[in-house]
Amino acid sequence: MERQQPKGAHEATEQAAGQFIVSVGKRKTAIARAYIRPGSGRVRINGTPLELIPMEVVRLKIMEPLIIAGDAVRNVVDIDVNVKGGGFMGQAEAARMAIARGLVEFFSKCVLDQSPEGCERSRAVAEKLKALYNEYDRTMLAGDYRRTEPEKYMRYSARRRWQTSYR
Structure with missing residues:
Protein backbone atom coordinates (compact mmCIF):
# COMPACT_ATOMS: atom_id res chain seq x y z
CA MET A 1 0.00 0.00 0.00
CA GLU A 2 1.39 3.40 -1.01
CA ARG A 3 1.95 6.07 1.56
CA GLN A 4 0.21 9.31 0.74
CA GLN A 5 2.12 12.55 1.01
CA PRO A 6 0.43 15.55 2.58
CA LYS A 7 -0.98 18.10 0.18
CA GLY A 8 1.65 20.46 -1.17
CA ALA A 9 4.55 18.26 -0.01
CA HIS A 10 5.68 17.54 -3.58
CA GLU A 11 5.76 21.23 -4.46
CA ALA A 12 7.68 22.00 -1.26
CA THR A 13 10.38 19.44 -2.05
CA GLU A 14 10.69 20.72 -5.63
CA GLN A 15 10.98 24.28 -4.34
CA ALA A 16 13.64 23.29 -1.80
CA ALA A 17 15.55 21.33 -4.45
CA GLY A 18 15.66 24.40 -6.67
CA GLN A 19 17.26 26.48 -3.93
CA PHE A 20 20.73 24.91 -4.16
CA ILE A 21 23.13 23.64 -6.78
CA VAL A 22 25.11 20.39 -6.49
CA SER A 23 28.37 20.15 -8.41
CA VAL A 24 31.03 17.45 -8.55
CA GLY A 25 34.80 17.71 -8.83
CA LYS A 26 37.27 14.84 -9.22
CA ARG A 27 41.04 14.65 -8.95
CA LYS A 28 42.90 11.33 -9.03
CA THR A 29 40.81 9.20 -6.64
CA ALA A 30 39.28 12.07 -4.65
CA ILE A 31 35.65 13.01 -5.26
CA ALA A 32 34.10 16.24 -3.95
CA ARG A 33 30.45 17.32 -3.95
CA ALA A 34 29.73 21.00 -3.42
CA TYR A 35 26.29 22.18 -2.31
CA ILE A 36 25.91 25.88 -3.12
CA ARG A 37 22.94 27.87 -1.82
CA PRO A 38 22.16 31.55 -1.25
CA GLY A 39 23.69 32.69 2.02
CA SER A 40 26.24 34.90 3.71
CA GLY A 41 29.63 33.53 2.60
CA ARG A 42 30.02 30.48 4.86
CA VAL A 43 32.28 27.72 3.46
CA ARG A 44 32.51 24.29 5.11
CA ILE A 45 34.60 21.29 4.09
CA ASN A 46 33.24 18.02 5.54
CA GLY A 47 31.44 20.08 8.19
CA THR A 48 34.56 22.05 9.20
CA PRO A 49 34.74 25.80 8.49
CA LEU A 50 37.33 26.55 5.82
CA GLU A 51 39.23 28.92 8.13
CA LEU A 52 39.93 26.06 10.59
CA ILE A 53 41.69 23.79 8.09
CA PRO A 54 45.23 23.49 9.51
CA MET A 55 47.32 23.25 6.31
CA GLU A 56 47.60 26.65 4.68
CA VAL A 57 48.49 25.27 1.23
CA VAL A 58 45.31 23.18 1.19
CA ARG A 59 43.20 26.09 2.48
CA LEU A 60 44.51 28.45 -0.21
CA LYS A 61 44.02 25.82 -2.93
CA ILE A 62 40.36 25.41 -1.93
CA MET A 63 39.88 29.19 -1.67
CA GLU A 64 41.25 29.93 -5.18
CA PRO A 65 37.85 30.03 -6.95
CA LEU A 66 36.45 32.31 -4.23
CA ILE A 67 39.46 34.65 -4.29
CA ILE A 68 39.27 34.94 -8.09
CA ALA A 69 35.50 35.54 -7.98
CA GLY A 70 35.84 38.30 -5.38
CA ASP A 71 33.88 39.29 -2.29
CA ALA A 72 30.77 40.30 -4.25
CA VAL A 73 30.26 36.67 -5.29
CA ARG A 74 31.62 35.04 -2.13
CA ASN A 75 29.36 36.93 0.28
CA VAL A 76 26.07 35.88 -1.38
CA VAL A 77 26.54 32.08 -1.27
CA ASP A 78 27.02 29.37 1.36
CA ILE A 79 29.09 26.40 0.25
CA ASP A 80 29.15 22.95 1.86
CA VAL A 81 31.66 20.50 0.38
CA ASN A 82 31.82 16.76 1.09
CA VAL A 83 35.11 15.17 0.03
CA LYS A 84 36.22 11.55 0.18
CA GLY A 85 39.01 9.40 -1.22
CA GLY A 86 42.55 10.27 -2.20
CA GLY A 87 45.13 12.29 -0.31
CA PHE A 88 44.82 15.76 1.15
CA MET A 89 46.10 17.57 -1.97
CA GLY A 90 43.89 15.55 -4.32
CA GLN A 91 40.93 16.30 -2.06
CA ALA A 92 41.79 20.02 -2.09
CA GLU A 93 41.93 20.11 -5.89
CA ALA A 94 38.68 18.13 -6.16
CA ALA A 95 36.97 20.57 -3.76
CA ARG A 96 38.38 23.52 -5.72
CA MET A 97 36.97 22.12 -8.97
CA ALA A 98 33.56 21.42 -7.40
CA ILE A 99 33.36 24.97 -6.00
CA ALA A 100 34.39 26.59 -9.31
CA ARG A 101 31.92 24.51 -11.35
CA GLY A 102 29.19 25.09 -8.79
CA LEU A 103 29.61 28.88 -8.77
CA VAL A 104 29.39 29.04 -12.57
CA GLU A 105 26.27 26.84 -12.55
CA PHE A 106 24.73 28.73 -9.61
CA PHE A 107 24.88 32.07 -11.41
CA SER A 108 23.93 30.66 -14.82
CA LYS A 109 20.72 29.16 -13.36
CA CYS A 110 19.60 32.48 -11.79
CA VAL A 111 19.08 31.07 -8.29
CA LEU A 112 19.41 34.45 -6.56
CA ASP A 113 17.14 36.63 -8.70
CA GLN A 114 14.36 35.21 -10.89
CA SER A 115 13.40 38.51 -12.57
CA PRO A 116 14.42 38.87 -16.25
CA GLU A 117 16.96 41.66 -15.67
CA GLY A 118 18.33 39.94 -12.54
CA CYS A 119 18.67 36.69 -14.46
CA GLU A 120 20.48 38.44 -17.30
CA ARG A 121 22.87 40.06 -14.81
CA SER A 122 23.44 36.70 -13.11
CA ARG A 123 24.23 34.98 -16.43
CA ALA A 124 26.73 37.74 -17.25
CA VAL A 125 28.45 37.05 -13.90
CA ALA A 126 28.54 33.32 -14.76
CA GLU A 127 30.18 33.99 -18.13
CA LYS A 128 32.71 36.32 -16.50
CA LEU A 129 33.52 33.70 -13.84
CA LYS A 130 33.95 31.02 -16.50
CA ALA A 131 36.36 33.23 -18.46
CA LEU A 132 38.33 34.12 -15.31
CA TYR A 133 38.65 30.48 -14.23
CA ASN A 134 39.75 29.34 -17.70
CA GLU A 135 42.31 32.13 -17.90
CA TYR A 136 43.73 31.41 -14.43
CA ASP A 137 43.78 27.60 -14.58
CA ARG A 138 41.84 25.50 -17.06
CA GLY A 143 39.54 18.70 -14.77
CA ASP A 144 42.77 16.76 -15.07
CA TYR A 145 42.43 13.42 -16.81
CA ARG A 146 45.78 12.02 -15.58
CA ARG A 147 45.54 8.93 -13.39
CA THR A 148 48.18 6.71 -11.80
CA GLU A 149 49.42 3.98 -14.11
CA PRO A 150 48.56 0.49 -12.81
CA GLU A 151 51.29 -1.83 -11.61
CA LYS A 152 52.32 -4.52 -14.12
CA TYR A 153 52.82 -8.25 -13.63
CA MET A 154 56.26 -9.26 -12.27
CA ARG A 155 57.34 -5.66 -11.61
CA TYR A 156 57.78 -3.56 -8.49
CA SER A 157 55.72 -0.68 -9.88
CA ALA A 158 54.29 0.47 -13.20
CA ARG A 159 57.71 0.87 -14.89
CA ARG A 160 60.35 -0.47 -12.47
CA ARG A 161 61.85 -3.82 -13.48
CA TRP A 162 64.06 -6.36 -11.74
CA GLN A 163 67.71 -5.35 -11.59
CA THR A 164 69.84 -7.40 -13.94
CA SER A 165 73.53 -8.19 -13.65
CA TYR A 166 75.57 -8.58 -16.81
CA ARG A 167 78.89 -9.61 -15.22
Missing part, protein backbone atom coordinates in the same frame (compact mmCIF):
# COMPACT_ATOMS: atom_id res chain seq x y z
CA THR A 139 41.68 22.50 -14.69
CA MET A 140 39.35 24.43 -12.37
CA LEU A 141 36.47 23.67 -14.74
CA ALA A 142 37.77 21.04 -17.18
